[in-house]
Amino acid sequence: xxxxxxxxxxxxxxxxxxxxxxxxxxxxxxxxxxxxxxxxxxxxxxxxxxxxxxxxxxxxxxxxxxxxxxxxxxxxxxxxxxxxxxxxxxxxxxxxxxxxxxxxxxxxxxxxxxxxxxxxxxxxxxxxxxxxxxxxxxxxxxxxxxxxxxxxxxxxxxxxxxxxxxxxxxxxxxxxxxxxxxxxxxxxxxxxxxxxxxxxxxxxxxxxxxxxxxxxxxxxxxxxxxxxxxxxxxxxxxxxxxxxxxxxxxxxxxxxxxxxxxxxxxxxxxxxxxx
Amino acid sequence: xxxxxxxxxxxxxxxxxxxxxxxxxxxxxxxxxxxxxxxxxxxxxxxxxxxxxxxxxxxxxxxxxxxxxxxxxxxxxxxxxxxxxxxxxxxxxxxxxxxxxxxxxxxxxxxxxxxxxxxxxxxxxxxxxxxxxxxxxxxxxxxxxxxxxxxxxxxxxxxxxxxxxxxxxxxxxxxxxxxxxxxxxxxxxxxxxxxxxxxxxxxxxxxxxxxxxxxxxxxxxxxxxxxxxxxxxxxxxxxxxxxxxxxxxxxxxxxxxxxxxxxxxxxxxxxxxxxxxxxxxxxxxxxxxxxxxxxxxxxxxxxxxxxxxxxxxxxxxxxxxxxxx
Numbered sequence: 001x002x003x004x005x006x007x008x009x010x011x012x013x014x015x016x017x018x019x020x021x022x023x024x025x026x027x028x029x030x031x032x033x034x035x036x037x038x039x040x041x042x043x044x045x046x047x048x049x050x051x052x053x054x055x056x057x058x059x060x061x062x063x064x065x066x067x068x069x070x071x072x073x074x075x076x077x078x079x080x081x082x083x084x085x086x087x088x089x090x091x092x093x094x095x096x097x098x099x100x101x102x103x104x105x106x107x108x109x110x111x112x113x114x115x116x117x118x119x120x121x122x123x124x125x126x127x128x129x130x131x132x133x134x135x136x137x138x139x140x141x142x143x144x145x146x147x148x149x150x151x152x153x154x155x156x157x158x159x160x161x162x163x164x165x166x167x168x169x170x171x172x173x174x175x176x177x178x179x180x181x182x183x184x185x186x187x188x189x190x191x192x193x194x195x196x197x198x199x200x201x202x203x204x205x206x207x208x209x210x211x212x213x214x215x216x217x218x219x220x221x222x223x224x225x226x227x228x229x230x231x232x233x234x235x236x237x238x239x240x241x242x243x244x245x246x247x248x249x250x251x252x253x254x255x256x257x258x259x260x261x262x263x264x265x266x267x268x269x270x271x272x273x274x275x
Numbered sequence: 276x277x278x279x280x281x282x283x284x285x286x287x288x289x290x291x292x293x294x295x296x297x298x299x300x301x302x303x304x305x306x307x308x309x310x311x312x313x314x315x316x317x318x319x320x321x322x323x324x325x326x327x328x329x330x331x332x333x334x335x336x337x338x339x340x341x342x343x344x345x346x347x348x349x350x351x352x353x354x355x356x357x358x359x360x361x362x363x364x365x366x367x368x369x370x371x372x373x374x375x376x377x378x379x380x381x382x383x384x385x386x387x388x389x390x391x392x393x394x395x396x397x398x399x400x401x402x403x404x405x406x407x408x409x410x411x412x413x414x415x416x417x418x419x420x421x422x423x424x425x426x427x428x429x430x431x432x433x434x435x436x437x438x439x440x441x442x443x444x445x446x447x448x449x450x451x452x453x454x455x456x457x458x459x460x461x462x463x464x465x466x467x468x469x470x471x472x473x474x475x476x477x478x479x480x481x482x483x484x485x486x487x488x489x490x491x492x493x494x495x496x497x498x499x500x501x502x503x504x505x506x507x508x509x510x511x512x513x514x515x516x517x518x519x520x521x522x523x524x525x526x527x528x529x530x531x532x533x534x535x536x537x538x539x540x541x542x543x544x545x546x547x548x549x550x551x552x553x554x555x556x557x558x559x560x561x562x563x564x565x566x567x568x569x570x571x572x573x574x575x576x577x578x579x580x581x582x583x584x585x586x587x588x589x590x591x592x593x594x595x596x597x598x599x600x
Contacts, residue, residue, distance in 0.1 A: 010396075010399075013393045013396055013399065014401075016389075016390075016393055017390065017393055017394070017401075017405050020390055020405075020409065021405055021408040021409065023466070024408050024409050024411060024412060024466070024469070024470070025408055025411065027420075027423045027424065027427055028411065028415075028423070030423070030426075030427065030434050031419075031423045031426070034426065042432065043431070043432045044432075045431070045432060045437070046437055046440075047432065047434060047437050088319040088320045088323070089320060091316040091317070091319065091320070092316060092317040092319070092320040092321070094316060095312070095313045095314075095316035095317045096317065099309055099310070099312055099313035099316070100306075100309055100310070100313070101309065101310035101311075101313035101314060102310065104313065107317065107321065110324075110329070111320070111321070111324060113329075114324050114328045114329060117328070117332055117579075118523070118526075118527055118575075118578065118579060118582055119527070120527065120555050120558055120575045120578065121331070121332050121335050121575055121576075121579060122327065122328055122331040122332065122335070123331075123562070124331070124334070124335055124338060124562055124568050124571065124572055125330065125331035125334040125335060125338075126327055126331055127562075127563075128334075129326070129327070129331075144327070145323075145327040145328075147323060148319070148320050148323030148324050148327060148328070149320070150320075150324060150328070153320055177308075177312070178309065178312040178313075178316070179312065182316070203414060206416065207415075207416045207417055207418075209417065209418055209529070209530045209533070210529055210530075210559075213533075214559075214563055224416070224418075225416055225417075225418045228416075228418045228419065228422065228534075229418045229530075229533060229534050232422075232425075232533070232534050232535075232537060232538070232541065239426050239429075239432075242422055242426070243422070243423070243426065246416070246418065246419035246422040246423060247419070249416055249418070249419055250415045250416040250419040250420075253414050253415070253416065254411070254414060254415060257410070257411075257414045258407075261403075261407055261410075264410075264414065265406065265410060265474055268413070268471065268474070269474050269475060269478055
């Protein structure tokens with residue numbers, strides 16, 4: 001194995017990876033540069049690569065859309081769905097993993113069957129329910145169906161199954177009931193699993209478009225995803241402001257990803273590997 | 276992740292003083308109490324899934340045999356929707372687009388394998404940095420991604436056409452041009468999922484023992500032969516998994532089409548729209564724009580059949596090429 005050839009191979013590897021990485025990151029850089037240009041400079045041919053540092057584009061987003069409301073809606077929807085799923089899914093997952101009751105296998109099978117159905121099949125009746133309850137154009141509509149997740153139950157059940165049985169048996173001998181064991185023994189041990197489910201729920205809720213788009217049509221009740229998407233039909237498109245808005249909307253999750261990178265990648269890879 | 280769990284479990288196991296003898300496992304005094312707790316704990320999710328997911332699926336199936344009046348209410352029309360659907364150009368076109376999108380989207384898999392293989396080279400520096408950069412589009416809001424690409428694809432001021440002009444090529448209007456719109460969308464789809472696929476493949480490759488390669492190298496196998504004889508067969512479960520997910524995901528494509536192609540009036544004004552409309556977008560249009568919910572339900576039932584068929588074919592074919600170690 002000749003050394004220069006090896007080094008050559010290594011350089012080629014890095015060049016290929018760098019080109020790939022540039023294609024991945026380039027669009028975001030261009031988005032950022034455009035977000036700081038005047039409309040005149042953004043639509044110049046050939047394009048300029050030096051921005052005008054026009055930060056007011058970011059303030060303009062709040063005039064184009066009820067952006068403050070939409071941020072709040074997105075935050076509340078994401079927080080409520082995540083908290084709800086962590087609680088409800090872990091309860092069910094613990095029961096399926098550790099408690100014995102008639103029909104357990106059948107019930108778990110029914111839960112799993114929800115996982116196999118493509119989401120568009122739920123949407124018309126879900127919408128009808130929201131309409132019947134008078135929940136359209138409300139935070140409630142954004143939150144409620146997302147509180148329940150067959151996937152979350154499945155993921156956490158796998159986790160609980162991996163914990164040693166001696167633990168809850170010891171706690172049983174000490175006289176602890178199922179609720180105590182769930183809350184004080186199992187949950188603290190399942191932190192990595194809860195973290196994975198939490199990350200995935202935050203990511204999916206924050207980025208969700210289909211459901212928010214359907215139930216909340218009043219701009220003040222929209223989420224960021226739906227609000228931004230509502231701009232797509234407009235004829236006069238102010239691209240710098242659009243780029244600023246889409247950057248602001250996606251930034252929280254990107255920051256979260258940067259901070260918790262390892263957990264993110266593991267969590268998302270896990271979601272697939274076991275699904 | 277598994278490592279973390281095992282670690283935590285080990286800590287706890289050593290912390291528990293007296294292990295319970297396996298034979299004398301005690302249950303709660305009342306079996307009935309245990310069962311009651313079981314039902315109680317699964318109740319919230321169970322009821323939620325029943326009301327918002329299971330019952331809706333059945334209802335959608337029922338709706339597909341009904342026609343909805345302009346002022347609400349619906350009546351049974353038997354197979355009418357399915358008959359209309361089978362002869363509806365819009366439905367057939369969207370089905371064709373969706374299948375084309377799905378098949379072309381699979382081209383992202385070899386690309387991801389290539390990058391994963393490069394990242395898997397021994398003693399390569401910066402692996403986690405590369406992985407993070409490739410993963411960025413996976414976590415970015417799809418609406419934002421679609422906005423950015425719409426701007427990049429812009430026929431007059433887009434960066435892509437500017438770069439092409441540097442090498443003397445006059446670029447088309449990409450997503451507004453019927454000849455290129457579908458391919459432009461496929462490219463964004465591949466770009467978005469590449470990082471996810473790389474992570475899965477890289478994990479699969481890292482699980483292959485290095486000794487296999489060392490033994491092959493001693494036998495005189497070159498890098499390419501090693502890749503074909505060792506990496507690909509041992510990676511086949513991951514390849515299968517990613518292709519199943521990719522097909523299921525592509526068949527339900529909506530966000531990109533909605534933001535890049537338009538909806539309602541703006542979609543009808545876009546000359547390239549018939550070339551990119553997907554089944555789920557058509558479903559959305561029928562169910563919530565023209566309020567033709569019975570017909571929309573039939574469309575989405577057709578999609579279900581398509582998804583089940585393609586997934587079943589994949590599972591059937593896997594026996595020929597997937598090796599489970």
